[in-house]
Amino acid sequence: MDIHALRRQGMTITEIARRTGHDRKTIRAYLSGRRSPGVRRRAAPDVFDVFVGYVTARLVEDPHLWVITLLDELVPLGFTGSYQTLTRQIRDRGLRPACVACAHVTERPNAIIEHPPGDETQFDWVEMPDPPAGWGFPAKKAYVLVGSLAHSGVWRAVISPSMDLPHLLAALSTVLVLLGGVTRDWRFDRMATVLRPGTSDLTPMFAAFAKHHAVSVIACRPRSGNRKGVVEKNNHTAAQRWWRTLPDALTLEQAQAGLNAFAARQDQRAREDATGKTTAAVMFQNENLRPLPPAVFPVVVTEERTATRQALIDWRGNRYSVPPELAAARVIVHQRLGADTIDIATASGTVIARHKVAEPGLGVTIRDTGHVTALEAIALAAAPPGRPHRRKERIPPGTAALRAAAALTGTTEPTSTVISLAAYEQAAKNRNTLR
Structure with a gap:
């Protein structure tokens, strides 16, 4: 210059x-x-x-x-x-050029969408990798359904082992209970459990679920996922601030309780409305959510379990007995949403046990009296007679082994010599007499 x-x-x-x-x-x-x-x-x-x-x-x-x-x-x-x-x-x-075809996704103008109180709830799945091994999830992945109120931003979430339709409906029911009510509309991605693939029609069961709650379902247009930015941001928060530091020692029920507490703390985050700065909890008071239906939607959740050698299966933090013939076998657990019982069936679908469900996460064991009696009978019948051998017990070769060894070596079979001690006893008496 x-x-x-x-x-x-x-x-x-x-x-x-x-x-x-x-x-x-x-x-x-x-x-x-x-x-x-x-x-x-x-x-x-x-x-x-x-x-x-x-x-x-x-x-x-x-x-x-x-x-x-x-x-x-x-x-x-x-x-x-x-x-x-x-x-x-x-x-x-500067060799990499900007992609013109993709520029409209992030650089296009975005319209501001107004969300009046009680108008819309946004739902989305978040795939969480590497859940704790103690949860027993088959796919080595955990799925978290996040539901966010579009007006206030208040959100709640539920951990699920699968994203299939029964688990989606069960998780939705739990999220609605955690939120405390229902809005007029629900917004989803174009997921196959909500929409028929290639169409804009709801799947029959999901349509019945939405009708049961008297809501309208809105599906985002293709390649327009930014229309549900409220839940997307909460997904990011759940993944980076809760899941990233989740300890391995927590059970599924403890992790769900921690997720509920974390989401509740997020209600105090700062927000802005027409009157100025406020919080999500204050805006939530204006949501005016409609009450939930008095009856729970009849959906049956089905999951596979492997019985232990004690003929027990794990279900929602508790253990339930099965007939001893199914010890270490694969069984299928059915629970109707809202029911207080579970059915345990074989792989072919035959129901072989029914138990009253305990409060999740108590760690209790519920056994049927018939299962206990049958298990004891089988265990006693399978036990070998006599006591088991000890690890450090001395067991020298017996008579049969010595005979076999003599036959192999060509030597005569060793015989034991019995010596009478009477002579020694008489000599000892004479010795005492001489003294």
Whole structure:
């Protein structure tokens, strides 16, 4: 800047060089534009120059191409740099173009959607990887259904082992109880359990569930998921602030209680309304939710379990007995939503046990008297006679083993010699008499 300012004042290159303390060739190079401030001339040619054409062409063809995939293509062409070198070259040279086809997703104008009190509840699943092993989830994944009130932002969530339709309806019923009522509309993604694939029609069972609660179901248009931004943000909060630090030692019921407490604490977060700054809890008071139906929607939740060797299965934090013939076997547990009993069936569907459900998470064991009696009979019948061998017990070779050894070696069978001690006893008496 000083060099160009002095030049505009009419000074010669020699005068500018004398004032700034630089060589005249340096001053002349900056004034002519052959050199730029902060850019040093490389001592050796850049080896990446020969790959610029290929990288540019590939990124123009596919703006979303992973750099590691591009590296796999460049290595056979002679590129010896690392992944970090390639990413730095692409970034510094600006080789990756903006994708015009995807720009409208994040850069398009977004309309502000008004959400009056009690108008809409937004629902969405969040897939949580690597749940604690003690939960026994078959897919090694946990699914959390989050329900958010669009006006106040108050949300509640339920942990589920599956996203199928019965578990969706069961989780929805629990979320509605936690929220304390029903809004006029429900908003969902275009999930297959809500809409028939390829259509905008509700599935029959979900349509009956919505009719039971007297609500209207709104499905987001394709590629327009940002219409339910309230629940999306709460999904992110649940994943990063609750799930990320969840201890492994918690049971499923303890984790659900912790999730309920965490969501309740979020009600105190700051919000803004027409009157100024407020909180989600204050805005929730204006929701005016409609009460839940007096009867629970009749949906049956089905899950597989493996019975233990004691003929017990785990269900909602408690243990229930099955006939001893099914010990260590796979069984199917059925529970009607809202019912106080569970049915346990074989893989073929035959119901073999029915128990009254205990409060979830109590850790109690409920056994049927007939199951206990049958299990004891089978256990006693299978027990071997006599006592079991001890680990450090001494058991020398017996008579049969010694005979077999003698037959193998060709020696005579050892016999035991019995020595009478009467003579020794008489000698001892005589000895005492002599004394």
